[in-house]
Amino acid sequence: MKEYRTIAEISGPLVFVEKTEAVGYGELVHISLADGTTKRGQVLDTSKDMVVVQVFEGTAGIDKSSGVKFLGETVKINVSKDMLGRILSGSGEPIDGGPPIIPEKRIEITGAAINPWARDSPSEWIQTGISTIDGMNTLVRGQKLPVFSGSGLPHNEIALQIARQAKVVGKEEEEFAVVFAAMGITHEEAQQFIKDFERTGALKRAVIFLNLADDPAIERLITPRMALTSAEYLAFEQDMHILVILTDMTNYCEALRQIGAAREEVPGRRGYPGYLYTDLATIYERAGRIKGKKGSITQIPIISMPDDDITHPIPDLSAYITEGQQVLDRNLHRKGIYPPLNPLDSLSRLMRLGIGEGLTRGDHDQVANQLYAAYAEGNDLRGLVAIVGKESLSERDRKFLEFAEMFENEFIRQGRDEERGIEETLKIAWRLLSTLPKGVLVKIDRETMEKYYPKEQAAPKKEPSEKKEETPVEKKKVTPVKERVVKE
Amino acid sequence: MIENSDESGAKDGAGEIYRVAGPVVTAIGLKPRMYDVVFVGEESLMGEVIGLVREKTIIQVYEDTTGVKPGEEVVDTGKPLVLELGPGLLSSIYDGIQRPLPVLREKMGDYVERGVTAPGLDREKSWNFVPSIQEGDQINGGAIIGTVQESEHMEHRILAPTDAEGTVQSIKEGGYGVEDVVCTLDNGKNLKMMQTWPVRVPRPYKEKLMPEIPLITGQRVLDTFFPLAKGGTAAIPGGFGTGKTVTQHQLSKWSDAKIVVYVGCGERGNEMTEVLTEFPELEDPWTGAPLMQRTILIANTSNMPVAAREASVYTGVTIAEYFRDMGYHVSLMADSTSRWAEAMREISSRLEEMPGEEGYPAYLSARLSEFYERAGRVTALSGSEGSVSIIGAVSPPGGDFSEPITQGTLRIVKVFWALDTKLRERRHFPAINWLTSYSLYLSTLEDWFTKEVAPDFLRLRGWAMAVLQKEAELQEIVQLVGSDALPEEQRLTLEVARMLREIILQQNAYHKVDTYSDIKRQYILLQSIKKFSDLATRLIPLGISVEVIAGLNSKLLLSKVKYEEKFDEELDRALNKMEDEFKNLEAST
């Protein structure tokens, strides 16, 4: 393989090489430095005059005399079932001191699009044990459902709680694994995940890719693709159900912005490249189910919203691609409510494919709609109360105001290890709804009311009912985790 | 097939790659025309010429260019991107350049790999051609020469190419493939069931007609408040998750178009799967046949190549026009036109063109109007009447309608269905803002509504709009002083407005009954609310409080009638109850 010493220019993360033979678009590049180290990169633009290379490990230390080799192939990853239980770098090298991974296959990490005709419709709902999710924004196997968060909010705890508790009721025996990709998060955060995986025994069934805050930024462009390529292999060739956690996608986007700036591209909104949507789609769309395959890929990307701004291009474009979003709310967090998931901003587009008669329960959809409407109305009234005082509210409005309070404290709020079954979630829902006049429950049709409206009088007092709900849960708390560990 | 019009020295349309930058490839040594289809590199990736700069040819490639090298060959076909039009289109699913996705899956497996071509129409299949003209007949371009029954309810009318004119010398009948000659004219022209048409060129018609017939969609807020005409144009802008796709799916399912072309342009794979799994199970409300039989899907998802995404809306609208020319009413959904515009922007920025607003190319608004201009109700060349209605979703960044695509679209379309994030948050669906949305077809559709629904339909609509307007004004006061401070009449207005919102405007797409609302029933529901309002208005001066009126059982009954399978029965029950309750109230004073 020919080594060129024809670097013409180095600019940010980019290296411009001239007088090469024909180089393929997207080819993998090795750059060897005077000190003997090698950096890796990828061809971004190739012509007869000049080849532009983006360097994953950063261009520090590269000079015009560095040697450049074009490897004639694109970026690939070695995959095998032995990846389970391993910790790899952001570019797929083992960093846990274990042996190299004996590849069963080498796969290009770019990943082609799944033919829409080959996709199978996601239909199995995942019980996360978290009421706001299961009750109002149900997660479905094969869905891509990000968590939108902000600095200091407990997105990691929630992601971990989901990873611990997630199960498809009645199918607990199926092979499942977590693929975890860290991009630019701190050591501490990464440890939080790894420790928790260790504690619950999930580590054995996890593949971990780590690009941490002090790792090269441009490497973040390949980390999620490495992770998803492994996930696809495990899901569609090894029949496993894979939960992919990507954190933090905001750091990924920053890396992309850096490349755009270095190439002097015309920037789009707030300096992000105009192709951010398309680029993110090539990550998020790598989730789902395929006809005739047993496995599945469910994605939970974590995205921190700069300034808690959901209209920022990163969360905004993400939500335009993903199948909904779970949004953390700083106000709920300040009130001390965990999980501070705001159902009003949140959405699960695939929810209705997984719920209903025979799946969760016949009333689920309508109950969820009614909860939304009622909580939204109560929440709006809070603003009004601040201005005009509670006294000027009508009786009806007061009921909604109280509903909003109860809803946050009894439905949203739950323990970090509390796992609620769907029946329990719906029971709480009906109990809260029945504190409202029957006449306002317009989202629920007559049949459903007749069948599910609680027969006994509603218990409007909070204290006793809350206790009642929590006791059985406390008992349940550890068992599911243990069970899973033992079985596997 | 390739017409070689090139007389210069360049050898038979072959050149070589000079540069590869993502989906844009620059070639040298070619003498193509704009929009010629070319094959690029060793794997013969399909592309289209989009720029000619001095000796360089700029090509957008419809497939992933990873691994493609400078120096590889580029071949010019000398032909523009054309579609294959003929029997077999219905219930198909194509990518943005009319490659059938089921065929691609057979050839390359579950992922869309590259370098594979597949014809748009099945060559193996035989169709039973029934002529509708005879030897000796004089025909002109675009005439209907025969029919093929594609499915029980779908008659595919075979059109002569638009440039075919002459006397029929011979015509066949029976089972033929799409490429077999079924008719010969005296000038030697051979007609087949299949014809081709360049995607970027609108198909001709005789004349445009006034948009006087509504496209009935079964969605109350659309039909009653902001109706679209057959042959009209509508935009649905809205932030993420506000209901663009659901609304377009609803229109595809329930609207009274004969044919639906659905373009998934840069959107989600699973949404296409949803259509593919749901539609074959659903019944076409107008014929009872499986809904898929009237549907054509173009699926170029967000992660499929952007150049093919750019082409996908043209593919969709060309197919729509073809069915229009048979004398059918076609509706075309484009979800989302923003992704289409972004594809243009992506390509344009790789060309290093001068960017316009927000980086979009300067020709953006021209492209938008050319596209929507292809809608219309027309007399086709064949003499029959058909229409293409275009409904375009717009996905404004941050949900902010002031951006170029939304604004550019609003300058063109006649109906604006504004989706609202605030409404979405409280699960008011469809989240169409009734204060900012509009339809400019109301006056041209007036006759139809008056004749086909009820003479006072539009008056009733006007009343409802006025109540909703009033509500918005009153809400501002309530925000300052609370509703307690309002006089009773105004509180009644708020109550009636709430009924209008909850009963009429809101409609659950996923409720088995509520998902479709017959236009007559829309009218009856509205009338019932008006009646409730009138009765209540009479009682207020008698000292009956709004609180009491709002708590009436009949009001609750009325609010749930829309969910009832036995609509008429339940409505009668509600109305009778209403009479009784109001009578009793009046007696009590």
Ligand SMILES: Nc1ncnc2c1ncn2[C@@H]1O[C@H](COP(=O)(O)OP(=O)(O)OP(=O)(O)O)[C@@H](O)[C@H]1O
């Ligand atoms: N008419 C409706 N009835 C019931 N639910 C609806 C309706 N319209 C929208 N929804 C709800 O809103 C969700 C989002 O709708 P949809 O997918 O159409 O949004 P969108 O505007 O296309 O978003 P994006 O731009 O991200 O694609 C749906 O999954 C559904 O839960």
Ligand SMILES: [Mg+2]
């Ligand atoms: Mg959509």
